[in-house]
Each structure stands twice: as structure tokens, then as C-alpha cells.
Amino acid sequence: MTVVLHRVDDRLVHGQVVIGWGRPLDIGFIALVDDQVRTSDWEQDLYRMSVPEGVELIFASVREALRDLPGWRADVRRGIVLTADIETMAALHKADPAVDRINLGGIHHRPGRTERLPYVYLTDEELAQLRSLEASGATVTAQDLPTTTSVPLRSLA
């Protein structure tokens, strides 16, 4: 299996993903799964500027991702599947249970959310959605960088 990280991060492609995780994991591709970004040429151009040479950045809608996930896993390169929100990652897990280890890397403050970690803010509904993911077989942890401690979902209540 060469998808080495399934990450939820509302900043999408940025330094923590490309450098913080990308270098130690020696990634060859990032699959950015987001229906809105998939239709935005200027955002795609911007995110392309963020990836180093030798790393392919793939843009996919949820539907395209569900089609392509088996191929990403079979890829000889190591890759990251990246979504901006829990809902998108949950949709991937629901249709493809092999999306089973989910990293919360950055979910920031918005009205209705409360701080669970300095980089993870969740509404009660989002927390329930994550618990539901675990109940259906996924492992959900929060960890912004490989050098920090991985925090299990049960500690985020």
C-alpha cells in the first residue's frame, strides 16, 4: 500500500504537508481531493507552486478519487491523500474502507467549533462524525507533524 497518509487539513497543500510530512515519508505524489478545487484553475495553479520537483500533485473530485484510489495504492511511489474537511474524508472511507487510517492535521477555528488541540477545532457534530468513522473501522488520530505526538480521537473530547 503506497498511500502512506490520509490527511485532513483545511490549508490543503502547504509547508507542513510538503516538507514536514513529505520529506520523511519520501512521497512521490499528493492526491488533493476536493470538489471545489477540482473546478478552480487558479487554485490548482497556486497549489502546484507549493510542491517540489519530483512530487506529482493530482487534483480529484470525490467521485474521481473513489475511481482512482486503487491505482494510487498500487502506485510504486508513496503518496498522501489530502482533503480539506472531515466530510470529504468520511465520504472516501464510506465508499472505500481501505481509507482506514485518518490523520487530522489542521482543522481551524470557525464559529461553533471548540478547541480540542491548538490545531484541531471541532463542533460536537464533527466529533460525532469522527467517532462514527472509528466505529466503522477507521483509526483517527491528530498529529500536525511527524515529530509531534500522535493524539488518539478519544483524547479530543
Next chain:
Amino acid sequence: MSDELKGVVVCHGSLAKALVEAAEQISGIRGALAPVSNTGCDRELIEQRIAAAIDGSSAVVFVDMPSGSCLFGALQRRRLQTGVEVVTGVNLAMLVDFVFHRTLSAADAARRAAAAGEKAIRALE
């Protein structure tokens, strides 16, 4: 003097605050630059912080990296507001140059500041 350009410095962590303080210390000009940190921000919040710092004026937004969340927020603001230019790779030399040339157009001030910043980067042997 209200038609002078604003400078907004957008960086990771607390770098913007330090750069603005250093530029003020060197130039003696205070209030021309506003720092914005991306700490705790998603893509929407960083753009909102930049918009608040610009406050409707013409402005040059200086960003630390030529990619990532700070640049995303700056470019999103530029798409929504005319008279906003973006310069990446901010350094002290370009900020000091900028604060003395805030009567230029935003585009001219951005070009000038970028040139001053580039000129300051040297490998001395």
C-alpha cells in the same frame, strides 16, 4: 497622507511581527506596515486577516514563501480587491525600501520592493 500605500506582511508564526518591528527600527517610520500571522488560520481566516489589515486601501502584501497558506490568502484578497499587489520572499531590505516609496502605485511599489529585496541577497566569498 491617507492615500499612501499600506504594507501588509504575512508570514508563518511570529515572523511578520518581528520583520515589521525591525523595519520600523531601521526606518523610523511607524504604522506603514501591518503584520499578519497565519497561526491558527485556515484558508478563509488568513484571507480575512489580510483584508482587515488592508482595510480597503491600496496595498502591497509581502508574503514569506512563494507558496502555501499565506500566499493563498494574499492572492485570494488580490482577486477580490483592485489596487492590491503581492510580493513573495519578504526580507528586511524590501520592507525598508517600501516604507519610503508608498506614494507610488501599488504595482510600481511592488516591483521596486522586489528588486530591492533581490539586490540584498548575495553570497559573499
